[in-house]
Amino acid sequence: MLFLYTIGLWLYALLLRLAAPFVPKAAQWTNGRRGLLAHIQQALQAETAPRVWFHCASLGEFEQGRPLLEVYRQQYPQHKIVLTFFSPSGYEIRKDWPGADYIFYLPLDTAANTGAFLDAVQPRLAVFVKYEFWYYFLTGLHRRQVPTICVSAIFRPDQVFFKPWGGLFRRMLGCFTHIFTQNEASTALLRQLGIRQVSTAGDTRFDTVVATAAAPPKALPILTAFGADGTPVLVVGSSWPEDITMLTPALQALAPAALRVLVAPHELHETGLRQVEALLPGQVLRYSQATPETAATARILLIDSIGLLRELYRYGTLGYVGGAFGKGLHNTLEAAVFGLPLLFGPNYHKFQEAKDLIQLGGADAVKDAEELETALKFLVYNPEQRQPIVEKNRRYVLTQAGATAKIMRWLDGELSLRAARSNPS
Template sequence: MLFFYNIALALYGLLLRVLAPFVPKAAAWVAGRRGLLAHIRRTIGTECAPRVWFHCASLGEFEQGRPLLEAYRKAHPATKLVLTFFSPSGYEIRKDWPGADYIFYLPPDTRGNARAFLDAVQPQLVVFVKYEFWYHFLNETHRRGIPAVVVSAIFRKNQVFFKPWGGFFRGILRRFAHIFTQNEASAQLLRDAGIHQVSVAGDTRFDTVVATAALPPKVLPVVSAFVADGAPVLVVGSSWPEDLPALAPLIRRYGAELRVLVAPHEITESNLRLVETSFPGLVRRYSQAEPATVAQSRILLFDNIGLLSQLYRFGQYAYVGGAFGKGLHNTLEAAAFGSPLFFGPAYEKFQEATELVALKCAFPIHNAQELEAAFTYLWHNEEARLRLQDALLDYVHGQAGATRTIMAALPGHTTS
């Protein structure tokens, strides 16, 4: 199985190099790994400070691991933090994040790369966030006696680890010194598979969104001017083109009474123009808006990144995109501000979304008619909306605390 694993990774790297001239993300992935190990060795040099290595697949996993990174920095200020990303969408956005001492791409998972990377970094602890279980890196940390943990992990019965032929992949999980899962169901799946270095700690994303909601609001003059008339606000976060057919009739119906903030998941000219052509005369791009005139539009379209978590504080309602495609995006950022949630049908792989649906704080919809019916009920029933707001806030705050639990149990790094 290891032979096929190595072949698959080699083919994956080859495919990205073939695609690089045509696909910007592939080009960034390839360029970011050119001369990477030499760059890591030069950057770290011969510094003798203790180091801990955190790995995040992409931006979402970074936000999930961020409270733990910050807590570790506070508890161990003399330790240098090394942060790696697999995806360009994580690395390019957070490569200058001041909370880590070193930020790199992760080299491709080969035995030679794993050994060279660990020789350069020499971490005393390794923390993987949620996903990505790389055989060679974990095998080498295990061989060297470096404890590796994964945090906020979640598992489902249909994953390869739990198939009769999944022994190789279960072996990867056994390389971890400990696995901190989001829920008991994940922990039980691992125990049933013979993996017992497991405990339930919860999801560190709750700590992230609670902390974000508690921060002083970021000064956003354009947004403040846009919502200054007090009209109800719908925040559309991480939208995809596939979300627009469900959203368009609702926005057209309530457009004269509602203000809408739209933050597409991918900021491309084609995606921006699709929103503009769907609502002719109603849209103003954020980069082109001025506080004095922005309120003349009904839809503020964000053609930048990094503001979405702040935008939810302006909303009374939230639509979260992605669930008409590959899967739902982050619902907790909106829930932390008490916004009733609407999203498409592909949500059941996300524990917090299923829990919010069960609490009747979130409304999964299959089409425009279902979205309009759910929204209209709350639009005409302010008391019900406020009850949902309270229930959302109770849920989010009640789930916080995973960071503290994990910090207290990290191998060799307990805190008082």
């Protein structure tokens, strides 16, 4: 199985190299790893402070781990944080994030790369966020007795860990010093495998969105002007072309005076931006071209700038979260913390918070454009039905916060124990 795992990774890297001339993300993945280990070694060779390693697959996992990174930085300012990403969508956006001291791509998971990377970084602690399981890195950390944790993990019975042929991946789980899961069902599944170093902490994303909602609003005069007349505002977050296609009939059916729309595409490609503009020709205004005066009369404001999504929901009345008509739903908590009644597509079952919100009556999953139009019209034309949902969604998010504090208590104890062992009195 290890042979197949290794061959599979090499084939994956080869395919990305072949695709690089034609696919921008493949080019970023490939180019970002040229000379990577030498770059890491050079960057760290003169560093003498203790180092900790945080790894995130992509931007979503970074946001999930961000509250832990920020609290760790506050409590251990003498430690240097090394942050790695597997995907360009994380690295390219956060490569200059000031909360980490060193930010790199993750080298391909091979025995040689692992040895060179760990020799260069020499981590006192390693933290993997949610989904990243790399055999050579995990076994390398385990051999070096580096405390290694996984946070905000979620497990399902259909995953490879629980299959008869999943022995290699079960060995990876055994390399973690501790696994913090999002829910009790995940904890129970791991304990059935004999994994005892596991506990339920919850999802650190709740801490992120609660902090966002509690922070003073940023000065965004264009967004303030857009919703100033009191017309309900639908925030379409992390949309893909499939989402726009499904939304089109509903937006065409609703009168301009009934609903205004903020659209934040998941990827800011020109083709996708033009697709949104084609929804209602002449009624779409790009954020980069807007002024408070023009935004005040626009029907649809298209967000073509990075980094605004979490703030957008503050200006909304309703929320539509993209991705669930494709590979999977994006972050619903960023909208739920502001109390927005939520709509999304049918592919949401891997996301516990989406299932919870549906059960609470704070969200609705629709299977097609017709259902979406019906649900959206109901929320627009029945404002008295929205307020109970607002309170439910806010309360749900607030009661789920606290995972970061639970994980930090464990880390404080583990680091203190390791320090005592290395410096016996």
